[in-house]
Amino acid sequence: MGHVTDHGARQGTVQSSEVDVTDLVVHMAGVAVRRGRTTLVGDVDWSVELDERWVVLGPNGAGKTTLLRLASAELHPTKGKLHLLGERIGKTDVRELKPRIGLCSAALNGRVPADEKVVDVVVSAGYAVLGRWREDYDVVDTTRAKELLGTLGIEHLADRTYGTLSEGERKRTLIARALMTDPEMLLLDEPAAGLDLGGREDLVARLSELAMDPDAPAMVLVTHHVEEIPPGFTHVLMLREGGVVAQGLLDDVLTEENLSTTFAQPLELQRSGDRYFARRKAV
Numbered sequence: 001m002g003h004v005t006d007h008g009a010r011q012g013t014v015q016s017s018e019v020d021v022t023d024l025v026v027h028m029a030g031v032a033v034r035r036g037r038t039t040l041v042g043d044v045d046w047s048v049e050l051d052e053r054w055v056v057l058g059p060n061g062a063g064k065t066t067l068l069r070l071a072s073a074e075l076h077p078t079k080g081k082l083h084l085l086g087e088r089i090g091k092t093d094v095r096e097l098k099p100r101i102g103l104c105s106a107a108l109n110g111r112v113p114a115d116e117k118v119v120d121v122v123v124s125a126g127y128a129v130l131g132r133w134r135e136d137y138d139v140v141d142t143t144r145a146k147e148l149l150g151t152l153g154i155e156h157l158a159d160r161t162y163g164t165l166s167e168g169e170r171k172r173t174l175i176a177r178a179l180m181t182d183p184e185m186l187l188l189d190e191p192a193a194g195l196d197l198g199g200r201e202d203l204v205a206r207l208s209e210l211a212m213d214p215d216a217p218a219m220v221l222v223t224h225h226v227e228e229i230p231p232g233f234t235h236v237l238m239l240r241e242g243g244v245v246a247q248g249l250l251d252d253v254l255t256e257e258n259l260s261t262t263f264a265q266p267l268e269l270q271r272s273g274d275r276y277f278a279r280r281k282a283v
């Protein structure tokens with residue numbers, strides 16, 4: 001049994017040579033993913049606790065989606081140890097793990113049939129199906145699905161078909177779906193991609209409400225843009241070329257210097273209230 005350092009006590013993490021991973025939602029130790037000679041992510045040490053809300057920030061090709069696929073048990077590491085919800089990946093049945101993890105990604109968007117009713121897109125997550133119509137979804141489930149649509153501000157769309165929704169409405173439907181199984185972790189891969197300014201701001205506000213809800217699951221949000229960081233998010237992991245540039249509390253780690261290193265150019269970072277804005281530094 002190891003000792004608990006001051007830092008560990010504050011963060012609720014046992015710091016020892018034998019890390020206690022059972023309380024952690026994600027634990028990566030020396031994790032790498034390689035394909036042939038290419039390292040998609042390399043040597044990542046990262047822990048997520050239940051009450052934390054993480055942003056994974058980095059440019060195109062940095063390895064963000066790869067990291068999220070590891071965190072959603074879709075991908076096994078080539079090297080290192082990965083624990084999700086206390087279970088060691090490679091030694092556990094991931095089919096039991098997956099309902100405990102809510103994933104919202106663009107890949108899912110493409111798989112939803114256009115004629116599926118919005119409420120069914122959400123409710124069917126509880127049955128681990130997509131596009132399979134059942135006459136008798138439980139009334140309790142339908143009520144919960146409508147509540148979740150309400151949380152995302154689109155309860156009025158419950159009876160519309162998915163194909164008639166705007167991009168922003170689809171994103172919110174998929175987030176409601178990801179929450180349907182009451183997951184312990186919610187993973188969001190670029191949720192604001194493709195949204196107009198109003199749609200982005202709407203989504204950021206909804207995600208901010210969710211982030212501030214103490215009963216909400218742990219959250220990990222992947223983005224390229226600091227403007228998309230919802231208030232209430234607590235931590236950031238910055239990735240570049242498959243490696244971690246910096247990670248930790250958002251207030252400490254999201255600096256002009258780290259942002260410039262991550263995106264390999266001199267950037268100016270501004271904070272206005274609880275939002276961030278970035279642009280290239282004037283020369």
Ligand SMILES: Nc1ncnc2c1ncn2[C@@H]1O[C@H](COP(=O)(O)OP(=O)(O)OP(=O)(O)O)[C@@H](O)[C@H]1O
Nearest residue numbers: 035038039040058059060061062063064065066067
């Ligand atoms: N099977 C593969 N074989 C070789 N390289 C791969 C493979 N899959 C992904 N890559 C590369 O790994 C890198 C990381 O990919 P990943 O999708 O994780 O990046 P990302 O940060 O999510 O990028 P984006 O922001 O563009 O979505 C990219 O350079 C990609 O081309």
